[in-house]
Amino acid sequence: MQDQINAELNNINNQLFNFNVTFRDHNHLNTLNQRLDNILLFTSQLVNIVNEESIETIRETVTSFRKSVGQQKSFLERQQEEFLEKSSSIYDQIEDFKQKIEDYESKLNLELQKIQDKYNELHQNFITSQESRSQQFLELKGKFIEEFDEITEDLNNKTQEIISSFQEKFDSITEELTSTYESFLEETKQKLADYDSMLESHKKSVEELVGIISTSSISGHFKEVADNKRKAAFWWQIGTIGSFLGTIAYGFYAFIWNNHEIDWPGLIARFIVTVALGSLTAYTAKQAAYNEAEERKNRKMEIELKTLNPYLASFSPEDQIKLKQQLFPHIFGKEEVAVSQETTPTSNANSDLVNVPLNTNLVTQAIQVLIDVAKGTKTQ
CATH class of the missing domain: 1.20.120 (Four Helix Bundle (Hemerythrin (Met), subunit A))
Structure with missing residues (x-):
């Protein structure tokens, strides 16, 4: 039983030394309370004290425990004050950052407004320029159509003249080729008859061979x-x-x-x-x-x-x-x-x-x- 009490006391002592962790987490505080309850439970099961020496030992232990708790309490109070000071300083810094962010936001909105105004101005200028360019394009288009019609008419006239000249040449060449073809056909028929007689004689020779x-x-x-x-x-x-x-x-x-x-x-x-x-x-x-x-x-x-x-x-x-x-x-x-x-x-x-x-x-x-x-x- 005494070993269990010593173990619980050692655990409590360790948690008190690690007060930065223990007192910032509710789970660690609950564990600390649970260990204290376990010590009370274990002490109730101890054997009754039978002599004054045992009572004196307990008194010294309790006094030592009170001193330890008092020291830890004062230490924790100092830590708490330091923590509050640091938290106040951090809060002031946060407020300062917040003010700076608001200033940056106002500046950013102002720049965005300037950009929007510049965009609107450029857009208006583009629309105005586009209208003038459209008007110029329509004028150029009309001139191009007029010139294209003139060139097309001129090309049609020249094409008709070229076709007429080629038609005359084609007719003359056709007549010449027709007469040449008829004469060539007569000559070919005569040569074909000569070749037939020659082939007949060669055929007989080939048959013998x-x-x-x-x-x-x-x-x-x-x-x-x-x-x-x-x-x-x-x-x-x-x-x-x-x-x-x-x-x-x-x-x-x-x-x-x-x-x-x-x-x-x-x-x-x-x-x-x-x-x-x-x-x-x-x-x-x-x-x-x-x-x-x-x-x-x-x-x-x-x-x-x-x-x-x-x-x-x-x-x-x-x-x-x-x-x-x-x-x-x-x-x-x-x-x-x-x-x-x-x-x-x-x-x-x-x-x-x-x-x-x-x-x-x-x-x-x-x-x-x-x-x-x-x-x-x-x-x-």
């Missing part, structure tokens, strides 16, 4: 096709040789080199692979023969077309046309030669082997029978 060029172009196309077929036949021949060597190598390996482990399923599988390689060999041989036949056919067409124009050069144009009409159906209407008649016996045999239809059901049944027989042989 175009016929020769067309024949050369067509023979060049057949030459290109023949060259491509030669390359294709070469590569198909390479493929035929490769597949034939592969068939021989696989047959040697499957039936001669590796014959100690032969059973029926393995034998059938080797037989099927051998037949497939043989079919590949036959197919490549057939393609090689076909491309060789196509090369010979296109090469023959190239030679016939190249020798056609030198052969027909000695005939007249009419006879050349008749001969071409008779020869072209024989050249371009030939039936293709069958490839089977031009191939070797080996390629014929291979192609027959390829062309034989294969019944897959019979092959499957035969393979199944062979597998069953092989299984029965192993079980025995």
